[in-house]
Amino acid sequence: MQIASEGKTPKTKRGIKTKAKLLEAAEIEFGSRGFHECMIADITRRAGVAMGTFYIYYESKEEIFRELVSHMGRLTRSYIAQKISGIxxxxxxxxxxxxxxxxxxxxxxxxxxxxxxxxFVALDAFKEYYHVFANAYETNLNSSVEKGQIRAGNNEIRAWSLIGLSTYLGLRFGIWDEQMPAQEVTDAAFDFIENGLKP
Incomplete structure (x- = not known):
């Protein structure tokens, strides 16, 4: 699997700030318009930098897009880790x-x-995003089995199942419509996780 490229690492504080501005602008442009409709000029215009500045840090539109996929993975894992810390x-x-x-x-x-x-744009980056999650998830589930917190089973399949559930709940109740309180969604989903469909 090809590892997603993440552009060039800035060597100065100014460079770090400029690259962050490009990433933030790309996030808004790609997120609102989609990869194919967004142009590098749109990103640099929103970031307030010259077109040539983009190429100091990235070789292409696809490269910065890939970095955003990896960035999302890191942010998500960090956010969740903070929320469950100490549990x-x-x-x-x-x-x-x-x-x-x-x-x-x-x-x-x-x-x-x-x-x-x-x-649809960078399948290897998409796969890597979920494989990183799944590998960590499986490790945690294996550890929980050893501690007697959950029963033994195929933790690779469990990990992917739980990821699938989270992904589509996030899409349905996070992106498409957020009227239902997150706690209500969680309680209903967790009842399914904990008890399954048995009568």
Whole structure:
């Protein structure tokens, strides 16, 4: 799998600030208009920098798009980790993590749309985004089995199932319509996670 390129690393504080402005502008442009409708000129105009400045940090529109996919992954994992920090119970961590994910989606709609679009623009970056999540998830589930917090089972499939559930709940109740309180969505989904469909 090709690793998503993340542009050139700035060497100065000014460079770091300029690259951050480009990323922020690209997030808004890609998130609101989509990859194919957005041009590099749109990004640089919104960032308030010259067109040539873009090429100091990125070789192409696709490269900055890929960086945003990776950026979304890091932000999401960091946000959820903070929300579940100190929770010992795996089931409670799942519940609070799901609520945090829905809240994060609501606060980061543009990045969410970029990740969803990446499956059609940069499939390897899209796959990498979810594989990183799934690998960490599986490790945590394995640890919880060893601690006796959850029963043994195929934790790779469990990880992907939980990711799928979170992804589409985030899409439905975070991006398309956020009228239902995140806690209400979480409670209903977690009842399903914890109890399944058995009568």
């Amino acid at each position: 010992e119970s795996r089931l409670e961590a799942e519940k609070q993590g799901l609520k945090a994910y829905i809240e994060f989606a609501r606060e980061n709609k543009n990045l969410y749309r970029i990740v969803m679009e990446s499956q």
